[in-house]
Amino acid sequence: MKGLKVEVVKIKERCGAKHKIGDHFFIRGLGMIEIPPEKRICIYALNSLFPFLTAKQREDELPHDDWISETEILTCPDPKGVVFKVTTLP
Numbered sequence: 001m002k003g004l005k006v007e008v009v010k011i012k013e014r015c016g017a018k019h020k021i022g023d024h025f026f027i028r029g030l031g032m033i034e035i036p037p038e039k040r041i042c043i044y045a046l047n048s049l050f051p052f053l054t055a056k057q058r059e060d061e062l063p064h065d066d067w068i069s070e071t072e073i074l075t076c077p078d079p080k081g082v083v084f085k086v087t088t089l090p
Contacts, residue, residue, distance in 0.1 A: 001057040003028050003089035006049065009073075010083035017042035019082050026089070027053050045076035049084065056086055 007024040017040070025041050026034040031054075035041060055068045062068055076082040 001029060001031075002059065004053060004056055005087045005089055006053070007085050007087070008082055009085045011081070012075075012083065013080035014078070015042075015076075015082050016078070017045070017082075019045075027057060031057075042076065042082075044078075045082060045084070048077045049074055049086075053086065056088070059088075 004027040005024055006027065008019045008021050011019065011021065019042065023039060025036070025039070028034050033041075033046075052068070052071070052074060055062070056071075059066070059068050072086050074084045074086060076084070
């Protein structure tokens with residue numbers, strides 16, 4: 001399974017969890033979340049990202065024209081909240 005980096009790239013207007021641009025975390029191997037020391041991730045944002053992250057880890061198993069491979073920008077559930085970029089790790 002692919003490793004992923006999930007990074008805050010924009011705060012539209014607000015973030016109740018006080019995320020800042022550049023905050024990030026990793027999804028490693030078999031579904032392990034790695035959060036850098038002294039950082040945190042909003043559970044509401046994480047909950048909205050989970051279905052995509054699970055598929056993104058397995059994108060090599062998906063049809064070549066699946067939308068997962070083309071997608072890297074996601075948002076938290078707050079329409080005025082955080083924009084995340086998901087990057088596949090080598």
